[in-house]
Amino acid sequence: EVHLVESGGGLIKPGGSLRLSCAASGFLFSDYTMNWVRQTPGKGLEWVSIISSFSDRIYYGDSVKGRFTISRDNAKNSLFLHMNSLRPEDTAMYYCARHNDSSGEDYWGQGTLVTVSS
Amino acid sequence: DIVMTQSPDSLAVSLGERATINCKSSQTVLHSSNNKNYVGWYQQKPGQPPKLLIFWTSTRKFGIPDRFSGSGSGTNFTLTISGLQAEDVAIYYCQQYYTTPPTFGQGTKLEIK
Numbered sequence: 001e002v003h004l005v006e007s008g009g010g011l012i013k014p015g016g017s018l019r020l021s022c023a024a025s026g027f028l029f030s031d032y033t034m035n036w037v038r039q040t041p042g043k044g045l046e047w048v049s050i051i052s053s054f055s056d057r058i059y060y061g062d063s064v065k066g067r068f069t070i071s072r073d074n075a076k077n078s079l080f081l082h083m084n085s086l087r088p089e090d091t092a093m094y095y096c097a098r099h100n101d102s103s104g105e106d107y108w109g110q111g112t113l114v115t116v117s118s
Numbered sequence: 119d120i121v122m123t124q125s126p127d128s129l130a131v132s133l134g135e136r137a138t139i140n141c142k143s144s145q146t147v148l149h150s151s152n153n154k155n156y157v158g159w160y161q162q163k164p165g166q167p168p169k170l171l172i173f174w175t176s177t178r179k180f181g182i183p184d185r186f187s188g189s190g191s192g193t194n195f196t197l198t199i200s201g202l203q204a205e206d207v208a209i210y211y212c213q214q215y216y217t218t219p220p221t222f223g224q225g226t227k228l229e230i231k
Contacts (some may be wrong), residue, residue, distance in 0.1 A: 035220075045168065045211060045222040059218050095167050103173035104158040104215040111167055 002026040002107040004096050009112030016086050020112055022079040022096030030054070030074040033099040036081045038092035039111075046092075049081065050099065064090075086116045120144050120214050124223035130231040137199040139226045141212035146193065149216065156216035159188055159197045162225075163208045172197065204230060 008020040020036070036048040049060045049070040058070055069082040079096050093113050097105035121144040131137040147156045155175040160168040170179050172188040175195060185200045199206055207230060212223040 044224050045213075047219045047221065050218060050220075061219055099215075100173075103170060103177075103179065104156070104213055104220065105160075105168070106170050106173075106179070108167035108169070 002098065004098065004107060004109035006094065006096055006109045006112035009094065009114045011115045011117065012086055013118050014087060014116055016116070017082070017084045018086065018114060020081040020083065020094055020096075020114070022109055024077045024079065024096075024098075027098070029072075029077040033057075033101075034072060034079045035097045035099050035105060036070060036079075037095045037097050037105065037108075038090075039095070040089075040092045048094070051079070083114070086114075088116050090114060091116045119219055120147065120217060120221050122212050122214055122221050122223040124210075124212055124226050126226060127224070128227040128229070130229045131199075131202050132231045133202055133204065135202055137202050137206070137228055139197045139210050139212075139228070141190075141195045141197070141223050143193045143195070143214055147214045147216035155190065155195070156214055157188075157190065157195045158213045158215060159186075160211045160213060160222075161206075161208045162211065168211060199228075202228075202230070 003025045005023045033052045035050045038046050051058050051070045067085045071080045093111040095111045096109045098107040100106040123142045125140045157175045159172040162168045171182050171186050176188040187198045189196050209225045209227050211225050
């Protein structure tokens, strides 16, 4: 069974940094492109970043470009999101999601909450 | 970026009746290689992550009840829930995954009348 478990969220002051992790199991991690998607409280879904299976293709949403860095460790079945220069508007639930070229984001973790506030 | 616009924003339907949610893309999401529209539908219940229901416009993910169906072509797509059940109360999102970035509709809140 596919399992994605995020961690690393918390309360952080504006301008601070945070690293999110996503532990994957139940599938061959190195076969799949992975995403981070966020959801602000009571609002919709915003795609954040995507990384191909061997990290050769990486893209970011305009709102996080230059501040966030996505990475992965296929040997440890892990996905990461390094977030710098955090802003109050980055406050959201952050989900990691497996990308399937045929079906889109076919599995999601439960999410980790990031709150940026002084 | 491709904009996905859903309608309505909210919907109240009686148990056992049909719910219809629409989604319009700002440009084509048709892959010429396989003639498929790269549109998916997700269900999100309170406190849970989104769950994929349908991909390629009309293909149900394994395990999704057949009361959920998708249709559409061009830039107009529809999710239909036939025989609404209480457990279907949720927010539903459409998504295009034809290009990067993948983009979502704003969501449609489905309630019981």
